Amino acid sequence: MHTLQNKLTSLYPEMSRPDLQLVLKKWDVATYPRHHVLVREGEYSPYLYYLAMGAVRTYYHKLDKEVTEWLALEGTFFTSSLGFYRNLPSRLAIAFLEPSKVFLLHRDQMEALCSHAHGIERLFRKLLIEHLLVTQQRVDSFHFETAQQRYEHLLEQNPSIIQRIPLSYIASFLGMTQETLSRIRNVR
Amino acid sequence: MHTLQNKLTSLYPEMSRPDLQLVLKKWDVATYPRHHVLVREGEYSPYLYYLAMGAVRTYYHKLDKEVTEWLALEGTFFTSSLGFYRNLPSRLAIAFLEPSKVFLLHRDQMEALCSHAHGIERLFRKLLIEHLLVTQQRVDSFHFETAQQRYEHLLEQNPSIIQRIPLSYIASFLGMTQETLSRIRNVR
DNA sequence: TTAAATCCATGACATTTGTCAAAAAATAGG
DNA sequence: CCTATTTTTTGACAAATGTCATGGATTTAA
DSSP, X not given: OOOHHHHHHHHOTTOOHHHHHHHHHTOEEEEEOTTOEEEOTTOOOOEEEEEEESEEEEEEEETTEEEEEEEEETTEEEEOHHHHHHOOOOSOEEEESXXXXXXXXXXXXXXXXXXXXXXHHHHHHHHHHXXXXXXXXXXXXXXXXXXXXXXXXXXXXXXXXXXXXXXXXXXXXXXXXXXXXXXXXXXX | OOOHHHHHHHHOTTOOHHHHXXXXXTOEEEEEOTTXXXXXXXXXXXXXXXXXXXXXXXXXXXXXXXXXXXXXXXXXXXXOHHHHHHOOOOSOEEEESSOEEEEEEEHHHHHHHHHHOHXXXXXXXXXXXXXXXXXXXXXHHHHXXXXXXXXXXXXXXXXXXXXXXXXXXXXXXXXXXXXHHHXXXXXX
């Protein structure tokens, strides 16, 4: 089960029971229908989100075309880093691709939690390490891999994205056009 | 001046004096000549480095060609994230492009410091936020920008790299060939 | 200071990926 | 179950970037 509690525990298994409970209490829950736009480009969105169910994408407009920056299925965190960590307006928009259930935590809540307990500060440091390593890997994939290899790696590492999410979003997420991805899939 | 103390202070200005002193004490210093290889691919390198003087690059081999993953001048941190944060062997090699002065902190030292004082854990959380935002920006540049735009942004944001570092490394860092970069510079 | 090594520019051509247009296929919702 | 809508495939062609080869300029190190 993709519970928030499980997720947090796996990040920092040694965390104390009371710290964990305290953190869990501060999140809000919400559910949204397919296609709902959670955040628009340029809005403030100082939240960390945990997707408990569903699918979501973050995107923005580049010369009036939509570019998908990130795709996530249930069991993952997502956020606008600028919004959450820097309190700046989000470059990104966020919208759901399936009916979804989301937990959200405001940056002020997080900062307060971090100040309140050393163990909680550690939890969020560990979350950042995860986030950094994933992001690093994404840089590498763009830097060193061809379109074909990027697709193959996604297929290996996250096949359910390919089954559940429309091709056009996946192509954009991988940094190529829909036509190119279609050709790659069909062996050209 | 690119002192480590200034750098740490700017990350977390409210840090207590004793915490700061404690952190500073744990770093080692070393100087290296040009071309010195600090870490080879596949070696363990559980260190965070601060470059106080000089220039450095991280790179690895892709089909027997060297690809530059990162370039840094004095005043910046650098590391193998896998080595430092995960204690895994480094995918990357690290070598100096100029005679350099480096501060280094072992991951065990960092973890001990974090455990010792809440304020220090916060410092390293803030360091991670910086690192994440920079990395995020790099993803975006690969995802959304053409070779030309990537070069122009580097020119704006870090012109001294272009003056001090050989074209071939810069090209590779920007994800293009040396010939392409040469043509971009010379207006084609 | 000079020879060797490295670095940079340029031409010809190949490859990858993008663009535009249209039709086929799949899906959603009444 | 059927139609409207969305998604995917395919073709023809264009643009961006890579590859290979070469020569000149610059830098390094003895």
